[in-house]
Each structure stands twice: as structure tokens, then as C-alpha cells.
């Protein structure tokens with residue numbers, strides 16, 4: 149009898165990793181040595197930061213840092229539990245009240261992360277016999293949330309309200325009819341920096357009795373009155389966009405996901421989302437910094453103003469150099485390159501020149517749509533931006549792109 153060698157149960161770990169490395173699809177982690185600020189140190193090199201989501205520069209704001217330190221003194225380093233058991237501190241309640249006021253919603257709920265909000269809530273909002281209709285370029289955390297649901301799924305063309313209407317109309321022909329239809333879209337899309345036509349989406353959803361869920365991770369702190377986000381930007385009402393999801397990890401400068409809407413939504417969400425119910429709550433320092441971030445947005449409008457002034461300046465500058473910035477309408481400004489290899493080389497040369505901006509390549513975007521994704525920040529000066537534009541010009545010419 150031939151004795152078979154036992155199979156190596158973990159051999160795939162190395163082989164799959166090596167496959168990623170040989171295809172240059174592995175993540176090479178850079179190390180930020182110090183705070184995330186417009187000029188910072190990455191891998192020992194002084195660089196201008198053009199790829200952080202810290203849109204308003206709040207991650208290093210003195211009021212946020214002070215609030216975090218103070219909360220450690222008064223409430224300790226950790227919360228000790230999940231919120232439904234013993235980890236629901238007065239600070240968590242204050243944050244949710246403040247956030248609801250800021251969002252002009254009846255109520256808000258804070259999750260540990262935006263990813264936990266999407267993956268915990270979406271599967272509860274639509275179940276067997278329901279339909280989820282999702283933009284084809286929605287974020288991975290939405291995709292995972294949708295996969296966790298027993299509902300059927302349909303995808304509509306990116307930012308295409310007409311296609312959404314077509315998909316919903318077709319869905320309505322089904323017998324038996326879907327009990328619920330949930331339409332989900334990012335507010336601002338993180339690869340292209342374009343804005344979802346939320347007003348049209350809300351109108352179509354309303355016509356068909358569907359619910360609207362917007363992930364505004366990249367719209368809050370950026371769009372709308374005082375950075376209140378996409379719902380405010382389109383001046384929509386709560387009964388038009390029933391679920392407004394966001395994150396404290398980007399413009400707010402800290403970490404944590406959140407959902408705002410009706411009191412009914414919030415009562416439902418915290419009783420049903422397993423990511424919320426079964427995961428330890430935020431430590432006091434995080435919660436206090438998030439509260440301070442909302443207060444800064446309410447009292448220091450200059451950050452949002454500066455962000456837009458930098459955005460307009462840099463986008464025009466890049467376009468004047470002869471680059472294409474795609475569909476960007478926001479502080480996410482892709483500089484289109486085309487070929488993945490050239491985009492990687494471009495980013496490496498930028499780093500040598502002291503500019504930190506990452507390439508976005510296949511499979512994150514189509515093979516011929518590789519780009520350098522730049523992200524504006526309110527704290528960058530015109531001097532920083534001019535230096536960055538000079539580097540783009542130099543390398544663009546070097547690589548024969550402009």
C-alpha cells in the first residue's frame with residue numbers, strides 16, 4: 149500500500165502570499181513616524197501628505213488631543229465591556245446626542261468602525277424575500293454587508309439613476325413581490341471622487357416605496373452645510389434618505405462608524421446589529437476626541453473652507469499641467485495615468501521628490517484606468533501644493549505623460 153504524505157494544512161498561506169508578491173499585488177506598508185499632518189515623516193523621509201483621509205486636519209487638532217487626554221484621566225483607558233452590558237458610558241451617550249444634532253437627525257448610533265456599521269446593519273435591513281440594489285462601485289464594506297444578507301441582490305451602473313430606475317422597475321415585475329427594497333450607494337466614491345446623484349436616487353426610491361441607505365464616509369466634513377454631508381448637500385429630508393451612515397475615521401480625524409436617521413431606525417439598529425452588540429465599545433479617549441471633532445466642525449468653519457480652496461487650487465493646477473482628473477468633484481483628485489506599471493513608477497518617483505501619493509491600480513480599478521489618487525487636506529498651504537505640482541510636472545514630463 150502506498151502511504152500518502154500528509155497534506156500541509158497551512159501551505160496555502162505562503163504560496164498565496166508569494167503569488168501576490170510575484171504579481172506585485174501585495175501591500176507594502178509605509179510607516180508614518182509621528183502625527184498625520186500635511187508635512188510628515190514617512191519611512192524616515194520628510195514628505196507632503198497627499199493620500200490621507202484626514203480631510204480637515206483634525207487628527208492632530210489640539211482640541212481633540214486635549215479632550216482625549218482629559219477623558220483618560222476621568223474615565224480610564226478602556227470601557228470594560230460591550231455597550232449593551234457594562235460598556236455604555238455617559239461619553240458614548242453624549243457623542244450620539246451631539247452627532248444627531250449635528251446631522252439634524254432624530255437619533256444617531258455609533259459603531260466601532262464604519263466597516264462594522266455596514267457589515268452589521270445592512271444584513272438586518274434586508275432579509276429573505278427582500279432585494280438590495282447597489283451601485284456597482286460601492287465600497288467593500290457595503291459589499292460584505294450585502295453578502296451577509298439573505299436578500300436577493302441587483303447592481304446598477306455607477307451613479308446612473310436611469311439604470312437604477314430600470315433595475316427597480318424590473319424587480320417590481322417579480323411574483324411574489326419583494327417585501328422590501330433597499331437601495332445603497334456611497335455618497336462620494338473613494339476611487340474617483342465623484343458624488344452620487346442622491347436626489348435622483350431618493351426620488352426613484354420614493355416612487356417605488358424603497359428605502360435609501362447612503363454611506364457618506366467621504367462626504368461628511370466635506371459636503372453640505374458646515375460639512376454635514378451629502379444629505380445636507382442635496383437638502384434632502386430624513387424621509388427621503390432613511391439611513392445616513394458615516395465614519396469618524398476620515399474628516400472627523402479619529403475612528404468609529406455611525407448611523408443617523410429616525411429614532412425607529414436607531415432602536416432597530418442597536419438591537420439587531422451583531423457587530424455593535426458583540427464588540428467592545430470605544431475607549432473614552434476615542435469618544436471624547438469624536439465629541440471634540442464635532443464641536444470643532446460647529447465652531448471653526450475655516451477648515452471646510454480651506455479644504456475646498458485647496459481642492460479647487462490643486463485640481464486646476466493639475467489640469468493646467470495637462471493631466472486628466474477624471475470625474476472628480478471633491479477633494480479626492482485622481483491623476484489619471486492609464487498603465488498600472490507607469491502609475492507605480494510615478495508614485496515611487498513622487499516619493500523620492502518628497503510627495504506621498506499612492507497609485508491605484510488593477511484590480512482596484514480597470515487595467516487601463518490606473519491613477520495616482522491625491523487627497524486634499526485643509527491644513528496644506530499653497531506653498532505645499534505648489535511644491536507638489538512642481539513634482540507632478542517634473543515626473544509627468546520625465547515619463548512622457550504631459
Ligand code: PMP
Pocket residue numbers: 261262263264266287289334338363365366395396397403404405
Ligand atoms: N465606507 C467607505 C466608503 C469607506 O471609504 C470606508 C473606509 N475606507 C468605510 C466605509 C469604512 O470606514 P471605517 O474606516 O470607519 O471602518
